[in-house]
Amino acid sequence: MMEEQDVQEGSYTSSTPTSTLTWISWFCSLPGHEYFCEVTEDFIEDDFNLTGLNSLVPFWKEAMEMVLDMDPDEDASKIPDVSLVESSAEMLYGLVHQRYILTRAGLQAMVEKYESGIFGCCPRVYCVGCNVVPCGRSDMPGLDTVKLFCPNCNDIYIPPSSRFQGVDGAFFGTTFPHLFFQSYRELAPAPFWKPPTTSSPSGRSPRSNESSSSLESQFVNPNPYGGQKRAAGYVYVPRIYGFRVSERAKSGPRMAWLRMRPESPSELDQVDWRGKWIGDAYSDDEDDDSAGDEKMERFDFDTDGEEDEEEEEEEEEDDRGVPMQG
Amino acid sequence: MEEVSTGSDSDYSSSWISWFLSSKGNEYFCEVDEDFILDRFNLTGLNNEVANYAQALDLITDNLDDDIQDELRGSLDVQARLLYGLIHARWIVTQRGLQKMLDKYKRADFGRCPRVLCTSQPLLPLGLTDLPYEKSVKLFCARCEDIYSPKSTRHGSIDGAYFGTTFAHLMGIVWGSLGCVPKGGGGDVMGNVVRVVEMARVGRERERERERVGAERERERVGAAEQAGGADEYRPKIYGFQLHETARLQRWQEAMRDRQIGRLEKFEVGSRG
Numbered sequence: 224m225m226e227e228q229d230v231q232e233g234s235y236t237s238s239t240p241t242s243t244l245t246w247i248s249w250f251c252s253l254p255g256h257e258y259f260c261e262v263t264e265d266f267i268e269d270d271f272n273l274t275g276l277n278s279l280v281p282f283w284k285e286a287m288e289m290v291l292d293m294d295p296d297e298d299a300s301k302i303p304d305v306s307l308v309e310s311s312a313e314m315l316y317g318l319v320h321q322r323y324i325l326t327r328a329g330l331q332a333m334v335e336k337y338e339s340g341i342f343g344c345c346p347r348v349y350c351v352g353c354n355v356v357p358c359g360r361s362d363m364p365g366l367d368t369v370k371l372f373c374p375n376c377n378d379i380y381i382p383p384s385s386r387f388q389g390v391d392g393a394f395f396g397t398t399f400p401h402l403f404f405q406s407y408r409e410l411a412p413a414p415f416w417k418p419p420t421t422s423s424p425s426g427r428s429p430r431s432n433e434s435s436s437s438l439e440s441q442f443v444n445p446n447p448y449g450g451q452k453r454a455a456g457y458v459y460v461p462r463i464y465g466f467r468v469s470e471r472a473k474s475g476p477r478m479a480w481l482r483m484r485p486e487s488p489s490e491l492d493q494v495d496w497r498g499k500w501i502g503d504a505y506s507d508d509e510d511d512d513s514a515g516d517e518k519m520e521r522f523d524f525d526t527d528g529e530e531d532e533e534e535e536e537e538e539e540e541d542d543r544g545v546p547m548q549g
Numbered sequence: 550m551e552e553v554s555t556g557s558d559s560d561y562s563s564s565w566i567s568w569f570l571s572s573k574g575n576e577y578f579c580e581v582d583e584d585f586i587l588d589r590f591n592l593t594g595l596n597n598e599v600a601n602y603a604q605a606l607d608l609i610t611d612n613l614d615d616d617i618q619d620e621l622r623g624s625l626d627v628q629a630r631l632l633y634g635l636i637h638a639r640w641i642v643t644q645r646g647l648q649k650m651l652d653k654y655k656r657a658d659f660g661r662c663p664r665v666l667c668t669s670q671p672l673l674p675l676g677l678t679d680l681p682y683e684k685s686v687k688l689f690c691a692r693c694e695d696i697y698s699p700k701s702t703r704h705g706s707i708d709g710a711y712f713g714t715t716f717a718h719l720m721g722i723v724w725g726s727l728g729c730v731p732k733g734g735g736g737d738v739m740g741n742v743v744r745v746v747e748m749a750r751v752g753r754e755r756e757r758e759r760e761r762v763g764a765e766r767e768r769e770r771v772g773a774a775e776q777a778g779g780a781d782e783y784r785p786k787i788y789g790f791q792l793h794e795t796a797r798l799q800r801w802q803e804a805m806r807d808r809q810i811g812r813l814e815k816f817e818v819g820s821r822g
């Protein structure tokens with residue numbers, strides 16, 4: 224019999240919030256819950272938004288009361304263990320959250336967090352600090368923890384801090400990142416990128432700070448429904464003693480394609496929906512137009528040196544592989 | 550007497566190097582053999598890079614006179630770290646240095662790739678330039694062949710020149726593929742075939758992820774539409790142009806990959822015939 228319940232705590236669990244704080248605000252302020260936004264109570268109270276969730280959440284009614292700070296109308300002693308209700312409340316809130324962040328109000332709440340950098344930025348160096356959004360790899364709870372989606376490299380990453388390892392990815396879901404960047408196209412990097420010309424064009428005055436910043440704002444993606452932000456497009460090029468490593472070397476680069484972007488949006492049209500080049504736009508025989516302006520070495524030396532086939536130095540290749548102009 | 554103490558500053562029994570290595574934030578560094586440091590040939594040119602070079606060298610080799618220690622202490626410590634870092638960059642591209650770094654790599658001392666589809670591939674430290682004071686250290690993943698920023702700011706503030714541009718890739722050459730594929734025992738033709746298979750596999754992984762998540766989304770959409778009786782205000786069309794654009798970019802990237810595979814296969818046939 225628990226006769227000595229601490230009266231001033233007033234609530235039926237030690238870890239529920241103090242009276243001034245709603246359960247939702249309290250929940251969102253816990254360490255590891257930084258990615259959650261606060262779902263409005265009227266969204267939770269609307270049964271339509273909860274359709275199908277009650278089969279996933281045990282102690283549905285009690286969990287609901289906890290999330291909405293309602294006094295339990297019957298005595299809570301029916302529930303064997305209050306922590307069961309707590310985890311149900313978390314599950315309920317998380318699944319409602321997954322739906323809420325797909326609404327206009329939810330997206331709005333998340334974009335505010337996004338712009339203040341709460342979700343952090345992409346760990347990839349050449350995404351140069353592009354902010355990321357939380358996401359799941361599944362919409363069903365219990366399968367995987369929350370991940371971070373970067374709109375610049377279109378890849379997903381493990382959150383940097385272990386405190387997020389207890390957060391279910393389903394509470395953010397698979398749809399959210401895509402809907403988010405579709406709704407805020409000005410935050411979505413475009414799929415093409417032209418490296419800036421390093422030498423300033425002749426006739427341009429060197430003090431072109433203003434003109435370059437206005438160039439910056441002039442970025443336009445001809446696809447009005449596509450990402451409207453200038454992408455961060457550099458791809459890492461491995462070097463050994465200052466030389467780029469040829470792809471023909473045994474340990475030469477093989478994965479640059481994963482991060483490449485075409486220079487112009489029209490190049491995307493040269494690949495069909497099956498991923499095949501249209502009209503053989505790129506035949507394998509045109510490796511010779513070496514736009515590569517650097518020397519490259521194969522670095523194929525065998526460490527035990529049993530072979531010394533000295534082939535003539537290969538022709539240079541453009542590391543981006545797309546020497547297309549106009 | 551060989552005990553490595555865990556670095557309290559007043560600990561005279563421990564050498565400067567073991568104190569340095571055990572200090573928080575220096576986990577990426579390996580121990581440079583003393584005879585490497587004592588061979589002046591290996592230090593060529595470093596006297597121009599480091600102020601108070603002679604005393605800094607004395608400090609890291611535990612030969613510093615006790616009486617000058619007090620006046621110079623603070624600045625000398627900074628110079629000694631710089632000197633050790635620059636020596637370290639030269640050391641880790643030697644046979645023994647590579648071996649020490651390989652041991653650290655196997656223990657994942659440099660962390661693991663944050664990219665989900667790289668499944669915790671261990672990383673290697675790397676500089677974007679070999680000049681000090683320019684860029685902080687980055688981490689290279691041999692699986693996605695991309696570079697990442699260290700998670701902790703302590704590591705993020707280490708000078709990349711202490712690891713250099715070459716080391717991580719030299720590891721790949723000397724120890725074979727550092728990716729998930731063991732080094733193919735045969736000649737380079739074999740090695741290349743393995744890498745091509747790996748390329749195709751990484752691409753397929755991503756396609757599978759795309760399909761899986763796409764199917765999940767479709768299920769969710771259909772389910773929601775059924776529940777909502779078709780009127781689905783809260784789930785606007787997600788197969789919009791933005792998603793379409795990303796999918797097109799990924800198809801283009803995979804076509805670029807296929808083109809590279811084609812080039813490599815052709816090259817292999819050519820070099821065999």
Ligand SMILES: [Zn+2]
Binds near residue numbers: 374377378
């Ligand atoms: Zn990124």
Ligand SMILES: [Zn+2]
Binds near residue numbers: 663691
């Ligand atoms: Zn990786």
